Amino acid sequence: MSHSRSHLFLSLLIVLGASLLLSGWHPYDRTTWILEVFPIFIALPILIATYKNFSLTTFLYLCIFVHALVLILGGAYSYARVPLGFTLQEWFDLSRNPYDKIGHFFQGFVPALVAREILSRKHIVKGAKMLAFIIACIVLAISATYELIEWAAALALGQGADEFLGTQGDPWDTQSDMFMALVGAVSALILCSKYHDSQISKLDLQPK
Numbered sequence: 001m002s003h004s005r006s007h008l009f010l011s012l013l014i015v016l017g018a019s020l021l022l023s024g025w026h027p028y029d030r031t032t033w034i035l036e037v038f039p040i041f042i043a044l045p046i047l048i049a050t051y052k053n054f055s056l057t058t059f060l061y062l063c064i065f066v067h068a069l070v071l072i073l074g075g076a077y078s079y080a081r082v083p084l085g086f087t088l089q090e091w092f093d094l095s096r097n098p099y100d101k102i103g104h105f106f107q108g109f110v111p112a113l114v115a116r117e118i119l120s121r122k123h124i125v126k127g128a129k130m131l132a133f134i135i136a137c138i139v140l141a142i143s144a145t146y147e148l149i150e151w152a153a154a155l156a157l158g159q160g161a162d163e164f165l166g167t168q169g170d171p172w173d174t175q176s177d178m179f180m181a182l183v184g185a186v187s188a189l190i191l192c193s194k195y196h197d198s199q200i201s202k203l204d205l206q207p208k
Contacts, residue, residue, distance in 0.1 A: 005055070016068055016069075024037070036072075036078075037075045057196070063110050067106045067110040070106050073099075079097070085102070101177070108143065108187075110184075113192060120200060139181055140182060143178045147178065
């Protein structure tokens with residue numbers, strides 16, 4: 001494992017930790033913040049525990065880091081109130097703050113690359129077409145599970161879940177969220193597969 005990669009991993013952890021503390025200092029809604037950033041507290045221990053024995057590509061670590069920042073920003077403001085979303089809404093003359101759709105795009109984009117790297121390096125799936133199909137299915141399963149969690153939160157918290165759901169009055173929000181996750185997965189496969197393969201090849205050549 002190269003020292004530069006270890007330093008980068010440590011730097012990302014420090015920035016991520018600082019971002020979590022800053023966003024959690026005085027979020028718009030404490031319950032929403034907890035629900036939005038909770039996936040980070042699941043993924044982070046796994047990434048740390050597997051770093052030595054199954055280190056991911058630098059590219060994938062960076063993608064996961066960006067996805068975490070998207071979650072943190074959404075948690076701090078709540079998705080319907082993120083300032084970046086209001087800016088995009090004004091630029092493109094949209095009817096609603098689109099930041100939650102950015103979040104769901106990343107919910108497909110990054111997990112697709114995670115699944116692709118694990119399935120490729122472990123030689124679990126053979127054939128590019130079958131690999132792409134399995135990845136799309138995994139992403140849709142993750143997205144559907146997240147929507148079920150949102151449904152459970154709505155039942156448990158009632159009106160308190162409104163900020164977490166971020167539907168902004170859209171009756172088709174669940175379906176469009178899953179569609180954006182699929183768009184993210186397809187985008188990752190089309191735009192990043194070649195570069196991702198080169199990153200995996202370089203990682204495989206490094207001394208263990």
